[in-house]
Amino acid sequence: MMVVTADTLPGWEIKELLGLVKGSTVQSKHIGKDLMAGLKTIVGGEIKEYTDMLNEARQKAIERMIIEAEEMGANAIIAMRLETCSVMQGASEIIAYGTAVWAETF
Template structure:
């Protein structure tokens, strides 16, 4: 699956639009991670557990978007975007979305 943030794929022609595709996941913080994050907040620096959690969440969301595009018969996704939002205290949603297309 080709995934680009642009409206077209370089050196490819869009033959067919398949439509909007998306994938999302909601990730909640872990109490143990919160304790370590609180300590990091005092001394500063990256909170690696949260970075790892969000990396995994992005991978899940993108994977679900790709599956959505495959079901529609696409071989590429253009105008790809990632977005995040807080859905409740301690939980964030990651959504990956774009336009599924067939390119040649």
């Protein structure tokens, strides 16, 4: 499955727009990791625990979006975007969305 942020696929012709696809996940902070992150704010630097958590959440959201596109018969997703929002204190939603298409090479 090709997933691109562009509106086109160079070298490919979009034959059919199949529609919006999305995938999301809600991640909450782990108390142990939160304590370590709190200590890190004192000395500065990257909070690796949060970086890892958000990377995993983005990957889950993208995987769920791809599954939805495959179920529609798509072979590509164009105009893919990622967004995040806080749903409650200590929990964030990550959503991946784009347009599922059927494309063929020239």
